[in-house]
Each structure stands twice: as structure tokens, then as C-alpha cells.
Amino acid sequence: MIKTVELTKSFEVKKSEPLQVLKGVSEHIKKGEAVSVIGPSGGGKSTFLRCLNLLEKPCGGHIIFEGVDITEKDVDINIHRQKMGMVFQHFNVFPHLTVLDNITLAPVLLKKRSKAEAADQARELLARVGLADKAAEYPKRLSGGQKQRLAIVRALAMEPDVMLFDEPTSALDPEMVGEVLDVIKDLVKEGMTSVIVTHEMGFAREVSSRVLFMDGGVIAESGKPDEVLNHPQNQRTKEFLSKVLV
Amino acid sequence: MGEYVSNVIKIMSEYWDVFLITGVGYTLLLSAITVALGAVLGMVFCLGRMSRIAPLRWLVIAIVEVVRGTPMLLQLYVGYFLVPQLLPFPVSDFFSISVALIVNSAAYLSEVFRSGIQAVDPGQTEAARSLGLSAGQTMVKIIIPQATKNILPALGNEFITIIKETSLASTFFVGELMTSYLKVKGATYLTMECLFIVGALYFLLTFVLSKLLNAFERRLKEND
Numbered sequence: 130m131i132k133t134v135e136l137t138k139s140f141e142v143k144k145s146e147p148l149q150v151l152k153g154v155s156e157h158i159k160k161g162e163a164v165s166v167i168g169p170s171g172g173g174k175s176t177f178l179r180c181l182n183l184l185e186k187p188c189g190g191h192i193i194f195e196g197v198d199i200t201e202k203d204v205d206i207n208i209h210r211q212k213m214g215m216v217f218q219h220f221n222v223f224p225h226l227t228v229l230d231n232i233t234l235a236p237v238l239l240k241k242r243s244k245a246e247a248a249d250q251a252r253e254l255l256a257r258v259g260l261a262d263k264a265a266e267y268p269k270r271l272s273g274g275q276k277q278r279l280a281i282v283r284a285l286a287m288e289p290d291v292m293l294f295d296e297p298t299s300a301l302d303p304e305m306v307g308e309v310l311d312v313i314k315d316l317v318k319e320g321m322t323s324v325i326v327t328h329e330m331g332f333a334r335e336v337s338s339r340v341l342f343m344d345g346g347v348i349a350e351s352g353k354p355d356e357v358l359n360h361p362q363n364q365r366t367k368e369f370l371s372k373v374l375v
Numbered sequence: 376m377g378e379y380v381s382n383v384i385k386i387m388s389e390y391w392d393v394f395l396i397t398g399v400g401y402t403l404l405l406s407a408i409t410v411a412l413g414a415v416l417g418m419v420f421c422l423g424r425m426s427r428i429a430p431l432r433w434l435v436i437a438i439v440e441v442v443r444g445t446p447m448l449l450q451l452y453v454g455y456f457l458v459p460q461l462l463p464f465p466v467s468d469f470f471s472i473s474v475a476l477i478v479n480s481a482a483y484l485s486e487v488f489r490s491g492i493q494a495v496d497p498g499q500t501e502a503a504r505s506l507g508l509s510a511g512q513t514m515v516k517i518i519i520p521q522a523t524k525n526i527l528p529a530l531g532n533e534f535i536t537i538i539k540e541t542s543l544a545s546t547f548f549v550g551e552l553m554t555s556y557l558k559v560k561g562a563t564y565l566t567m568e569c570l571f572i573v574g575a576l577y578f579l580l581t582f583v584l585s586k587l588l589n590a591f592e593r594r595l596k597e598n599d
Contacts, residue, residue, distance in 0.1 A: 184501055184504065207504075208507070210505055210506065210507040214505075214506075215501075217502060217505075219498050221496070221498035221499060221501060221502035222502075223502070223503075223517060225517075234506075234516065235506040238508065238512060238516065239506070280502075283502075283506070284505075287507065
């Protein structure tokens with residue numbers, strides 16, 4: 130579904146010394162997989178994820194999404210982004226729109242759905258994540274967990290083929306982490322291809338079909354959750370896990 | 376003191392229409408035209424300033440810097456003499472002065488718009504773009520509606536500032552409140568009294584407007 134070839138990315142922190150965050154990442158995420166990306170801060174996890182839908186423009190390499198190299202110059206990325214849902218650490222729900230309008234905005238604008246049709250779909254999605262009674266509210270009236278659930282269904286309303294989660298629970302109060310993880314878990318169970326950057330090791334172990342350990346701008350280790358999390362081969366993976374799994 | 380008061384009353388009873396209708400009327404008209412069209416042109420400047428095309432950015436930066444770095448009165452002179460030369464048809468002084476005021480206001484407002492737009496969380500753009508919205512759709516549907524809340528109070532303040540600055544247009548006798556002062560003073564030779572009347576009117580205009588603006592801002596915040 131998504132294949133990256135020798136993906137590189139540098140940021141210019143200061144003019145003369147660019148900071149290389151991705152140092153050639155080649156990875157193939159297959160349909161139906163739930164891939165968790167773990168690793169220390171600054172290891173390139175989020176940058177890798179954000180490159181997948183070109184929110185971050187890679188400096189080199191290729192990204193092949195459903196057979197199309199989206200790093201090619203003449204590709205209309207907006208079309209492809211419609212098929213890649215993204216969920217952010219800080220939710221990024223639209224504060225000036227009601228919960229319902231948050232969800233219907235993109236389908237009405239981009240998929241040329243009628244307002245009524247989009248609203249029906251939005252209500253269905255809201256019911257699925259327990260927010261049916263919030264449709265007319267503005268996001269400021271929602272808790273963090275509710276905002277993140279809204280952000281998830283906003284992405285789902287475009288009926289994407291893959292969902293990208295960028296630390297979806299890192300900005301949440303502890304008591305709200307569960308409700309958001311449950312929604313993601315359900316999605317994965319239904320077979321939604323997902324890439325999840327996370328610090329929740331228990332969650333990664335439970336839901337993912339594969340775990341990537343990223344450190345120093347490369348994928349240092351990749352395998353089944355049990356292999357990577359319980360029997361890591363790579364020295365850096367071992368060190369990282371010994372620090373997070375107390 | 377008593378003489379001043381009776382003079383003010385005498386002047387007002389004879390020339391009230393010059394001050395209240397012509398003077399206040401033209402001042403408000405000139406200010407409204409300036410801010411309304413200044414806002415439109417300012418938006419154009421703002422988009423130019425944030426454009427990906429470098430020469431366009433440079434052009435706008437140059438205009439803004441020149442407007443900010445030169446006296447308003449000088450800009451009015453330039454408008455007064457240059458606009459009639461540039462246009463193939465005859466224009467009134469009022470028109471030429473308006474053009475100069477609009478360009479001045481647009482330069483200041485473009486910076487107000489830019490900071491209002493940049494104050495919107497970049498995460499909003501990312502979320503919109505990740506859904507597949509184009510840059511233009513993101514601007515119209517997501518950024519501008521949120522930036523408006525940052526911008527509206529500043530737009531009101533610009534209106535108040537412009538009301539006072541239009542007084543400079545009296546140099547060219549375009550008929551606003553300060554021109555009324557010049558006319559009535561010329562007819563009566565009562566300088567202080569005329570200054571007092573005109574000053575009180577300016578103060579009333581800006582004071583009432585700024586109170587209205589405060590109330591409006593409070594309502595915006597409550598809706599937040």
C-alpha cells in the first residue's frame with residue numbers, strides 16, 4: 130500500500146549545518162497491516178510518518194502509494210491525501226466549526242457529497258465513537274479525548290485507505306488515553322491499514338501486526354510485536370526498551 | 376470664559392451644518408471609504424506578502440516600508456499631484472486624496488492581516504491539507520474564518536486612527552471636519568472657539584466608536 134525507498138529528510142536548523150532526520154528509510158506497509166512506530170524522541174518517527182502524506186517534503190527517495198510515486202513533481206498530492214487519513218498529537222480540530230461540520234467539511238468540498246448525505250454519514254461515525262449527542266456542539270466544549278475521537282472520525286469521513294496516527298494519545302490526560310486507544314483498536318480490528326507513532330508500548334504490543342523501532346533516522350529493527358518488544362536483537366532497541374518498560 | 380462659551384454657541388447656531396453635516400459627514404465618508412477599500416487592497420497586499428513568488432513579496436515589502444517610513448502628509452501630496460497625472464480622465468481632489476489614504480491604510484492593514492493569519496495554529500493548516508484540501512481551500516475555509524477574530528478589533532482601531540488622520544486632508548480643502556474649521560475660522564476669525572468645536576467633534580466620534588468597539592470585542596470573546 131505504501132512503500133518508501135531510501136527516504137531522506139534534513140531540516141535546516143542553522144544555515145551551514147543541516148540536521149538529517151531521516152537517513153534512508155525503506156519500508157513497505159502492506160494492506161491490512163497495523164504498524165506501530167516506536168523509538169526515542171528525535172529518532173525520526175514523526176518525520177517519517179509526516180513524509181508519508183508529504184506534510185513533510187522528503188529531500189530524497191521515493192514514496193509509492195497505491196502504485197503511484199507521489200514524490201514525482203506533477204502528482205496532485207491533494208487527491209492522494211484524500212485516501213490517507215491523519216490524526217495529530219494536538220487533535221487540530223477546527224474550532225470555528227461545529228462537531229458535525231468538522232466532519233462534513235472535507236466530504237462536501239472534495240467528494241461532492243450533498244450536505245444531507247455527509248451529515249448522515251457523520252452522525253453514524255459520531256455514534257460509533259460515542260459522540261452522537263455532541264454533533265451540534267463546538268469543539269471547545271469537548272474534552273481532549275473527545276476532540277481526538279472527533280479528529281479520528283473527521284479523517285474516517287473521507288473513507289481513507291490508510292490511517293496515519295502521529296502520537297495520538299501523547300497530549301491527553303491519562304484517564305482519556307483508553308477511550309482513544311479503544312477507537313484505534315476497533316479500526317485496526319476492522320482491517321484498516323494503520324501506521325501509528327506511539328509511546329504506548331502496551332498498546333503497540335496488543336494491536337499492531339508489526340513494530341518498527343526507529344532511531345538515528347533509520348529503522349533499526351522491525352518485526353512482530355513479540356519479537357521486537359520482548360526479544361529485541363538490536364542493541365539500541367534493547368537500551369530504549371529497558372528505559373521505557375520499567 | 377463666558378465670552379468663549381457664548382462665541383461657541385453663536386458659531387454653532389450659525390455654522391452647525393458646516394461642522395455637523397459637511398465636516399463630520401465627509402470625515403466619516405472619507406474614513407469609511409479608506410478603511411473599506413484599504414482592507415480590500417490590504418488583503419491583496421497580504422496575499423502578495425505571503426506569496427511563493429519572491430518578486431511579488433519584495434514589491435509588497437517595499438510598498439509597506441515606504442508607506443511606514445514617510446509622513447502621511449507627504450503621501451497625500453504625492454496622491455494629490457500624481458493620481459490626476461496617472462489617470463486619463465479628470466478626477467476630483469477628494470478622489471486623489473482618497474487613493475492616497477487607501478494605499479496608506481492598505482499598507483498598515485496588510486501587516487495586521489498577516490499577523491492575524493499567522494496567529495492561527497499551523498496545526499489547522501496541516502489538518503486541512505491532510506484531508507486533501509488545497510492551499511486555497513484551506514485559506515478560505517479554515518484560516519481566514521479563524522483569523523477574522525484576530526483581525527476585526529484591529530480593523531476597528533484602524534478606522535479610529537483614520538478618522539483622526541483624515542484631518543491632514545484639510546490641507547487640500549476636501550471638505551472634511553478640519554476643512555470646516557478652516558472655513559469657519561476664515562469667516563469669523565474666532566480661532567480658539569472653532570478649534571474647540573472641531574476638537575470636541577473629533578473626540579466624540581472616536582470616543583463613541585472606541586466604546587462601541589470595546590463592546591463588540593467583548594461579545595466576540597464571549598462567543599469564543
